[in-house]
Amino acid sequence: MAIYVGRALLLVKSSYRSEWSFPGGSIQPGERPDAAAQRELAEEIGLPSYPLRPTDSVCGIWxxxxxxxxxxxxxxxxxxxxxxxxxxxxxxxxxxxxxLHSFALTGPVVAYLAGKRGG
Structure with missing residues (x-):
């Protein structure tokens, strides 16, 4: 989930990765992507349910x-x-x-940002 506060973007640091990322995680069997996003927001950073706007989907090897x-x-x-x-x-x-250029970012975050810039 790309969380914007004004123009600023929230990055999270996980205990098992050196790069910064967005809150998120795996989809459980039978779970919709939006439901997984809401669950991960609550589990990882304690955010209550907010209306999320789907933006894109990318495939890659990460x-x-x-x-x-x-x-x-x-x-x-x-x-x-x-x-x-x-x-x-x-x-x-x-x-x-x-x-953002001064942060080491995960591949999915880089892909998201590239899509926002139009490639």
Whole structure:
């Protein structure tokens, strides 16, 4: 989930990866992508249910396996208090678009940002 607060984008740091990413995770059997997105927001950063806007889906090979990633956007006026699970997600950073180049980002986040710029 790409979470925007104004123009800024929320990045999360997981305990098992060196790159920054978006909140998200796997879809459970029989689960819709939007339901998985809502569940992951609650599990990872403690956000309540918000209306998410589906934006794109990309396929790629990340972490050594072929995967399809469904992207959703959430636009907020202010960032509510986050409750990190401190197991999987250990840090967050709200970053301006012009600062994104200074972060090591996961492949899916790079693909999302490339799509926002039109390639």
């Amino acid at each position: 972490d050594g396996r072929r995967d399809q990633v469904h992207f959703f956007e959430l636009h907020l006026d202010s960032l509510p208090e986050l409750r990190l699970d401190n197991r999987e997600i250990i840090d967050t950073h709200l970053t301006a678009p012009e600062e």
